[in-house]
Amino acid sequence: MKRNFLAILLTAAGLTLGSGQIGCNHGGDSSSPPDPNAIPSVPVGALPGHDSLAQDDSHKEGPRLLPAEVYIRMYLDLFGGLSPLDAEAAARGTDGTLFDHWSDYLASLGLPDYEKDIARVGQTNAIMVATFERLGLALCDRAVERDLRAKTGSKKVVFAFDLTPAEPTDKEFADRFDVLHRTFLGYPAVMAETPRISRFLKIYRDTVARHVALKGGTSSFTPTEAGWAAVCHGLVRHPELHTY
Amino acid sequence: MCTERGNSRRNFLKIVGSLGAAAAASPLYRAFAGPGAGTDEFFVFIHAQGGWDVTLGLDPRNEKTGLIVPATTKNIDYASLTRWENDSAALDGDEYSFRIVQPAGSKIPFGPAIGDLANHYDRLTVVNGLAVNTVSHPDGTVFAATGRHLAGGRVAATSIDTMMANEFGAEQLFPAVSIRYPSSFVGQTLDRRAMPLLVDSIGSMGKSLVRSTRYELPEDRAAVTSMLTDEANDLAARAADPSAWKGFGLQFASLQKMIGGPVQALLDTNKLKLAQPSFDYAAQYMGQFAPNAAFAIEAMKQNLVRSVAFAMGSFDTHGADYTDQGQKQQEMFNVIARLIEALDATPHPTKTGSKLSEHTHIVVVSEFCRTPQVNLGGGRDHYPNGTSLIISPRFKGNTVFGASDTEQLLPKATRAFTDGDRSIGPPDVLATFLSAFGVDPRKYMRDGEPVPEMLK
Numbered sequence: 001m002k003r004n005f006l007a008i009l010l011t012a013a014g015l016t017l018g019s020g021q022i023g024c025n026h027g028g029d030s031s032s033p034p035d036p037n038a039i040p041s042v043p044v045g046a047l048p049g050h051d052s053l054a055q056d057d058s059h060k061e062g063p064r065l066l067p068a069e070v071y072i073r074m075y076l077d078l079f080g081g082l083s084p085l086d087a088e089a090a091a092r093g094t095d096g097t098l099f100d101h102w103s104d105y106l107a108s109l110g111l112p113d114y115e116k117d118i119a120r121v122g123q124t125n126a127i128m129v130a131t132f133e134r135l136g137l138a139l140c141d142r143a144v145e146r147d148l149r150a151k152t153g154s155k156k157v158v159f160a161f162d163l164t165p166a167e168p169t170d171k172e173f174a175d176r177f178d179v180l181h182r183t184f185l186g187y188p189a190v191m192a193e194t195p196r197i198s199r200f201l202k203i204y205r206d207t208v209a210r211h212v213a214l215k216g217g218t219s220s221f222t223p224t225e226a227g228w229a230a231v232c233h234g235l236v237r238h239p240e241l242h243t244y
Numbered sequence: 245m246c247t248e249r250g251n252s253r254r255n256f257l258k259i260v261g262s263l264g265a266a267a268a269a270s271p272l273y274r275a276f277a278g279p280g281a282g283t284d285e286f287f288v289f290i291h292a293q294g295g296w297d298v299t300l301g302l303d304p305r306n307e308k309t310g311l312i313v314p315a316t317t318k319n320i321d322y323a324s325l326t327r328w329e330n331d332s333a334a335l336d337g338d339e340y341s342f343r344i345v346q347p348a349g350s351k352i353p354f355g356p357a358i359g360d361l362a363n364h365y366d367r368l369t370v371v372n373g374l375a376v377n378t379v380s381h382p383d384g385t386v387f388a389a390t391g392r393h394l395a396g397g398r399v400a401a402t403s404i405d406t407m408m409a410n411e412f413g414a415e416q417l418f419p420a421v422s423i424r425y426p427s428s429f430v431g432q433t434l435d436r437r438a439m440p441l442l443v444d445s446i447g448s449m450g451k452s453l454v455r456s457t458r459y460e461l462p463e464d465r466a467a468v469t470s471m472l473t474d475e476a477n478d479l480a481a482r483a484a485d486p487s488a489w490k491g492f493g494l495q496f497a498s499l500q501k502m503i504g505g506p507v508q509a510l511l512d513t514n515k516l517k518l519a520q521p522s523f524d525y526a527a528q529y530m531g532q533f534a535p536n537a538a539f540a541i542e543a544m545k546q547n548l549v550r551s552v553a554f555a556m557g558s559f560d561t562h563g564a565d566y567t568d569q570g571q572k573q574q575e576m577f578n579v580i581a582r583l584i585e586a587l588d589a590t591p592h593p594t595k596t597g598s599k600l601s602e603h604t605h606i607v608v609v610s611e612f613c614r615t616p617q618v619n620l621g622g623g624r625d626h627y628p629n630g631t632s633l634i635i636s637p638r639f640k641g642n643t644v645f646g647a648s649d650t651e652q653l654l655p656k657a658t659r660a661f662t663d664g665d666r667s668i669g670p671p672d673v674l675a676t677f678l679s680a681f682g683v684d685p686r687k688y689m690r691d692g693e694p695v696p697e698m699l700k
Contacts, residue, residue: 097456098456105452106444107448108443118424127441130453130499134452134454137456194474194479199474202471203467203468207460219461220459221460226461226464230467237496
């Protein structure tokens with residue numbers, strides 16, 4: 001995933017370069033000998049007749065964030081290569097409590113809304129962060145319903161492992177967490193620079209304990225499902241996911 | 245064309261790096277930065293979308309002169325206008341135009357669509373005869389908000405709401421909220437946090453903060469957020485450039501405060517209606533936009549925004565729908581009147597003893613006005629003249645600046661600017677607005693000259 005995302009980043013930059021708008025040094029490489037036929041640069045105001053002309057000094061190019069589509073595509077890939085409409089249907093589920101329609105979030109996600117003449121958002125903002133979190137939580141919860149309730153041996157997309165009959169030991173948790181960690185963050189959990197496995201294990205155990213105490217109260221998840229959902233939430237919202 | 249491969253590669257790597265830097269510097273990581281010095285001023289920008297007919301409101305005409313065919317009992321639904329009174333003499337047969345509305349003490353003549361806003365004449369600065377120099381919706385819209393015409397199809401300058409957010413609001417949680425307002429953010433010198441939050445409606449923002457309780461508990465989400473904050477802080481401690489990771493830590497901590505807190509209530513249209521019941525949310529044309537004004541008040545009350553900008557409309561009445569132009573304007577002016585009254589009744593969040601109205605500055609613009617003639621379809625088309633309305637404690641109230649000519653409704657030369665006698669234009673209005681707050685207009689604008697006569 002990390003490699004994929006870097007590839008996207010490089011592709012985006014490459015496309016920008018390919019357009020010929022950025023990266024050209026018209027003065028030539030400083031190591032090259034000067035071209036005797038080169039025409040020296042002259043300020044436009046020094047050209048006859050140009051001194052009184054208005055100049056368009058508006059901004060033409062510069063660093064910008066990757067389009068929101070890149071992030072959305074990453075989410076769709078993570079959850080099984082869904083099409084946007086399939087992802088919407090999956091996230092909505094039958095109760096519609098976790099997600100609504102893409103069209104409700106176009107502007108919040110930074111996408112242009114041509115029907116309402118709202119332009120693309122060039123920078124992220126607080127609401128965009130909250131919207132991606134809402135989307136991530138929805139996809140995680142639906143993945144729990146789909147994968148963890150599937151029969152043994154059936155195809156699983158996110159939680160690509162079988163649950164242990166009883167609550168997992170630390171080792172059993174670490175093995176399963178590593179599957180998720182590689183999916184979301186692209187490398188083995190043991191290589192993380194932070195005490196990641198122990199932190200996520202604590203999240204898992206604490207969440208399971210809270211839901212056990214509910215005794216089947218208000219949550220639609222079993223304690224084990226709630227535990228793994230919390231792990232998924234932690235990964236889909238992890239800062240490394242957004243920066244790599 | 246680029247021919248030097250080595251140079252291309254260096255630039256390529258530079259761009260990859262700059263993309264990363266842009267991400268790190270973006271509000272994604274900095275929106276929740278700690279409180280800063282900030283300011284005590286708030287801004288509301290309203291765009292009367294579609295091009296309003298100024299002859300019914302702020303530049304009234306009730307006589308048939310030159311090209312001008314005024315609104316009459318035959319071409320307007322006058323029964324819906326609370327300020328409509330037939331003029332003393334009939335215009336033609338049994339067809340009457342209106343009597344100019346001018347409350348006692350008002351130096352501003354109003355048309356019959358002014359509604360309750362006429363009661364606040366002493367706060368209003370009307371700028372008539374604006375040289376908008378366009379009859380194109382996109383061009384006029386952008387010109388009114390930025391002071392620059394479109395360059396091809398591209399917006400060439402930053403909009404006024406972004407300018408004010410950049411100057412005074414970068415530390416706010418929402419520096420600039422833009423609800424279908426023509427906001428733009430152009431240039432590298434602006435603080436990325438001032439990027440306007442462009443949304444379709446307040447309700448759509450609220451949806452993003454909704455979290456279901458059907459599957460996980462709020463405590464579960466809080467525990468994950470806390471763990472991610474620790475992760476971000478640990479990564480920051482190990483990073484050569486910790487800014488992005490630190491930003492994440494702040495963001496996680498603050499997002500938790502947004503969800504379930506007062507911010508969420510702020511983005512709930514129903515709660516806004518309860519909090520600000522004076523607006524007419526059921527008004528036929530503009531009721532749907534009244535929650536935006538309610539949001540502005542509530543967000544300013546909590547000191548969460550610096551600028552709120554929104555559009556109301558549409559006033560683009562080319563045909564038989566022109567009969568509703570008056571009602572539409574009246575409903576919009578009533579929203580603004582309620583806004584002023586609510587600001588009067590709301591204490592300032594940081595200045596003890598002050599009212600919000602003493603530090604809130606409202607600018608109402610439209611892309612152009614409508615033709616003085618009525619077309620064969622009974623409507624009015626686009627016309628290159630404009631009017632702006634400013635309601636600000638820093639501007640002279642009860643004042644009309646500029647004028648349109650009596651026969652053609654076109655801008656008249658207003659005063660001597662440094663480039664000669666000419667009519668005032670949108671860039672001059674925006675430059676004057678910036679100067680009222682000590683901001684050098686040249687920082688943002690190529691054109692425009694402050695008009696100090698408009699200021700107190």
